Amino acid sequence: MHVTWQARIRKGHSVEEITVVGATIDEARRAAANEGQVISVRPAKKNFLKVGMSRHERYVFLMRLATMIGSKVPPNEALRMMISSFQGRIGEAAKSAYPLVVRGKALGEVLSEDARNFPGSIGLLIKTGSASGNTADALIEAAEFERHIGEATKNTMIALVRSFLYMLIALALLVGNQYFIIPKMFDSPIMRMGKKIDIDLYLSVGFWTMVLTIGIMTLLVSLIFLATLGRRAAPDKVDSFILKLPVMRDLVISQDNYVGLFRLALLIKAGVPMGEALNSCADSTRPGALREDFRRAYRGMRKGEKWALFMKTLHPTDRAALVMMPDNDELAKNLNYIADMSKALYLQRLGIISPVMDTVSAGLITVAGIVVLFVTTVPQLQLVSEVMS
Secondary structure, eight states: OOEEEEEEEEETTEEEEEEEEESSHHHHHHHHHTTSEEEEEEEOOOOTTOOOOOHHHHHHHHHHHHHHHHTTOOHHHHHHHHHHHOOHHHHHHHHHHHHHHHTTOOHHHHHHHOTTTSOHHHHHHHHHHHHTTOHHHHHHHHHHHIIIIIHHHHHHHHHHHHHHHHHHHHHHHHHHIIIIIHHHHHTSTTGGGOSSOOHHHHHHHHHHHHHHHHHHHHHHHHHHHIIIIIHHHSHHHHHHHHTTSHHHHHHHHHHHHHHHHHHHHHHHHTTOOHHHHHHHHHHHSOSSHHHHHHHHHHHHHHTTSOGGGGOTTSOHHHHHHHHTOOSHHHHHHHHHHHHHHHHHHHHHHHHHHHHHHHHHHHHHHHHHHHHHHHHHHHHHHHHHHHHHO
């Protein structure tokens, strides 16, 4: 087991602190000795609250590294140059990866294991692409994925927060109206003069509008919970439910399809037998509907059936196309096409969320305003009419 150590070394007249990896302190000391005269070695402190790179920093890191790797610069030298050229979190990410790469571990594997700096699909894309032998292209693909998907996800999250803020304002108006405005108004001496005014009617209008607002917010929160924490707690059951919801199916499943099919295409293009490729994809895909698809496809193929027929997360036309592929080259090409379609569909569905949520929140706050206006104005008009008659 490799442990990370902090070593202080002397290089010429300067003293530096570097990160090294070793199973024991002696191994770490020997690794540090390759960089200079060792002064001290101690275990690296783990900081679980430390924040990884931002999207922009990650994009810069991946593109700079890809440029050097593509120019045949050895991975360890490329990381050394990143360490000396960048400060902050980019430099820290390079420092974390450097000692492992020096020990002979593949760059793609090292980066994919750094979940703080390369979370989720980014790490999987790096690992998948670099396993095919072209690390530079894998880094560029991950960087472009980060640029497109990351920016769209950020805008969607901003829209969700903004919409829920408006919904909370609408709910606050209704609660204030129900438990403060109406009781105070009808308890006033002037309103007591109106014998025919029915307070229960206005309380009912406010109450059921409040229930409707809470119901819509609860539904939206439940869907978000299913797509995030729910998929972690019970991925198979939650994904099977999500597959029945048209828009949400595309939003949640499409990202997994993009990464999984991209990996499958790379393995087939590299000449890996279909059975091994499906089994490898099943092992590397996160728990959920796509992973079960890969497993069913593998089992079906071993029984002599067409593997593509078991990919239930794919569109029926895509399954039909994959069944009829004449050779592996065409199969890999079409898998890439389907992966790209999944990415485009994911981006398109993300683009829908913002206007839909804005419309729902604007509708709720408008209804809340109308209800408040109704319960404060109509009773007074009724009172005037009653007094005048």
